[in-house]
Amino acid sequence: MKFSIYRFNPDVDKKPYMQDYDLQLEDSDLMLLDALLRIKELDDSLSLRKSCREGVCGSDSMNINGKNGLACITKLSDLEEPIVLRPMPGLPVIRDLVVDMTQFFENYNSVKPYLVNNDPPPETERLQSPEDRAKLDGLYECILCGACTTSCPSFWWNPDKFVGPAGLMQAYRFMVDSRDQALDERLENLEEPDRLYRCHNIMNCVEVCPKKLNPNAAIAKIKDLKFEQAREHKNKAKKHIEIKSV
Amino acid sequence: MLIELLTKRYPGMRAWLTQRLSALVMAIYSVFAVARFLIVQPSHYEAWVDFFQPLWWRIATLLFWMSLCLHAWLGIRDVFKDYVPNPSVRDVLDKLLVVSLWVYLVWATWLLLA
Numbered sequence: 584m585k586f587s588i589y590r591f592n593p594d595v596d597k598k599p600y601m602q603d604y605d606l607q608l609e610d611s612d613l614m615l616l617d618a619l620l621r622i623k624e625l626d627d628s629l630s631l632r633k634s635c636r637e638g639v640c641g642s643d644s645m646n647i648n649g650k651n652g653l654a655c656i657t658k659l660s661d662l663e664e665p666i667v668l669r670p671m672p673g674l675p676v677i678r679d680l681v682v683d684m685t686q687f688f689e690n691y692n693s694v695k696p697y698l699v700n701n702d703p704p705p706e707t708e709r710l711q712s713p714e715d716r717a718k719l720d721g722l723y724e725c726i727l728c729g730a731c732t733t734s735c736p737s738f739w740w741n742p743d744k745f746v747g748p749a750g751l752m753q754a755y756r757f758m759v760d761s762r763d764q765a766l767d768e769r770l771e772n773l774e775e776p777d778r779l780y781r782c783h784n785i786m787n788c789v790e791v792c793p794k795k796l797n798p799n800a801a802i803a804k805i806k807d808l809k810f811e812q813a814r815e816h817k818n819k820a821k822k823h824i825e826i827k828s829v
Numbered sequence: 830m831l832i833e834l835l836t837k838r839y840p841g842m843r844a845w846l847t848q849r850l851s852a853l854v855m856a857i858y859s860v861f862a863v864a865r866f867l868i869v870q871p872s873h874y875e876a877w878v879d880f881f882q883p884l885w886w887r888i889a890t891l892l893f894w895m896s897l898c899l900h901a902w903l904g905i906r907d908v909f910k911d912y913v914p915n916p917s918v919r920d921v922l923d924k925l926l927v928v929s930l931w932v933y934l935v936w937a938t939w940l941l942l943a
Contacts, residue, residue: 740911776841777910809842813833 584608584618585665588629591676599676603665615662616643616654630679638793641728645680646671651730651791671733673742687729690746694754694772699765715761722756722801724794725749731788731798737781744777748788748798751779755801758808770805770812779805848903851896858893887941894937898930 584606591599604622612618616636623629631654632642638656646669647657659666674682700709732738732747746754754773757763773779779802788798831850834842871880881887905926913919 736911774839774841776844778841780841780845781907806842806845809839810834813839813842817833 584659586618586622587665587667588622588680589669589676590629590679592628592630592678601667608659613658613660614655615647615657615659615666618659618666619643619654619668630677630681632681639726641726641793644671644728644730644733644793645669651734653728653730653793656793671729673733673735673739674729682729682733684729686742687727687732687747687749690732690742690750691727691753693778694746694750694757695765695769696750696753696757698757698760698763699768700762701764709762711761718759718761719756721796722752722759725752725756725796726794728793730791730793734787734791735782736785736787737783741777741781744775745781746773746778748782748802751782751805752796752798752801755805755808758805766808767812770809773805844903848900851900851903854896855893855900858889858896861889862893881941891938891941894934894941898934902926902930 586604586606587601588604589599590596590602604626606618606621606625608618608621612621614636616633619629619631620633623631631645633655634640634642636643636655638653641653643654644651645654647654648662648667651671654668668680670676670680670682674684674686677683698709727749729749732749735745735748737745738747751773754769758766758769763769782799782802784799784803786799789796789800792798831846833839834846836843865880865886869876869880871877881890906923909919909922909926913922
């Protein structure tokens with residue numbers, strides 16, 4: 584099987600180049616990661632991240648034949664030859680297929696991806712109704728592989744401003760959590776024009792998500808919550824005026 | 830509620846919503862414009878002048894132009910933000926954009942209402 588892999592070692596190379604490999608596969612090599620590990624046995628200078636090898640850790644996300652995905656759950660039989668592998672676009676390359684994800688995680692951290700609840704902690708866990716818990720389905724499964732965010736041109740052009748699909752989906756995940764008490768602050772946090780509204784619904788994020796999640800829908804629902812917030816502010820203001828006039 | 834979202838309190842939503850509302854105005858006008866065009870079918874200069882004679886139509890057309898300018902300003906400003914990384918060049922382009930859109934709007938107003 585033929586491979587063309589992006590190579591760049593900043594200590595040695597002046598600029599990146601594509602290296603070709605022709606690999607004899609074994610019957611047990613079913614996934615792209617199996618083939619990559621086979622290549623690494625032949626050429627141990629090739630760098631890539633991997634860990635769980637079953638689509639849970641999100642370490643081996645890369646650009647596979649022009650589309651971001653996880654090497655460990657991409658079937659070799661589904662890929663056209665030569666298989667062209669590049670690092671995920673839009674992030675600085677550390678070496679070969681390994682990118683620096685600092686910006687991605689900074690954006691993720693900026694949405695406060697944790698519960699904010701100022702009530703005294705109960706003796707047992709904070710309970711949720713099955714209906715409230717169901718609201719988190721399709722959101723909590725995100726493994727933060729970065730495939731969606733690095734497929735998004737809005738992130739490529741404004742990585743320090745636009746939060747990106749993964750971060751925004753996690754922002755929504757905590758907005759709809761019945762145990763969270765910081766909805767207003769969370770919405771306020773995304774009001775700066777470039778943080779949320781740079782999304783132009785081109786759906787690259789939905790197309791590449793290896794967990795089949797829909798960050799675009801979450802982004803649209805954040806805008807719905809904005810409308811609800813404005814309605815509530817208006818109602819509060821009305822009540823305030825009524826009380827004053829009484 | 831829509832008006833609340835168009836205030837300074839919501840800078841991101843304000844721009845986003847303005848672009849959608851202006852698109853809605855343009856879409857409604859376009860349907861009426863096509864329908865009117867098919868009914869009246871102006872074929873020469875005088876017929877076109879008559880086409881734009883009713884005051885309500887001129888006001889609607891002006892509303893369309895205002896929406897178009899707002900929509901274009903927000904859209905092209907975003908394109909500049911994405912593709913012109915140099916802040917000084919972007920600033921010049923932003924200003925040129927605003928000036929040219931104002932020229933178009935004033936020109937359209939003059940044509941429609943003068």
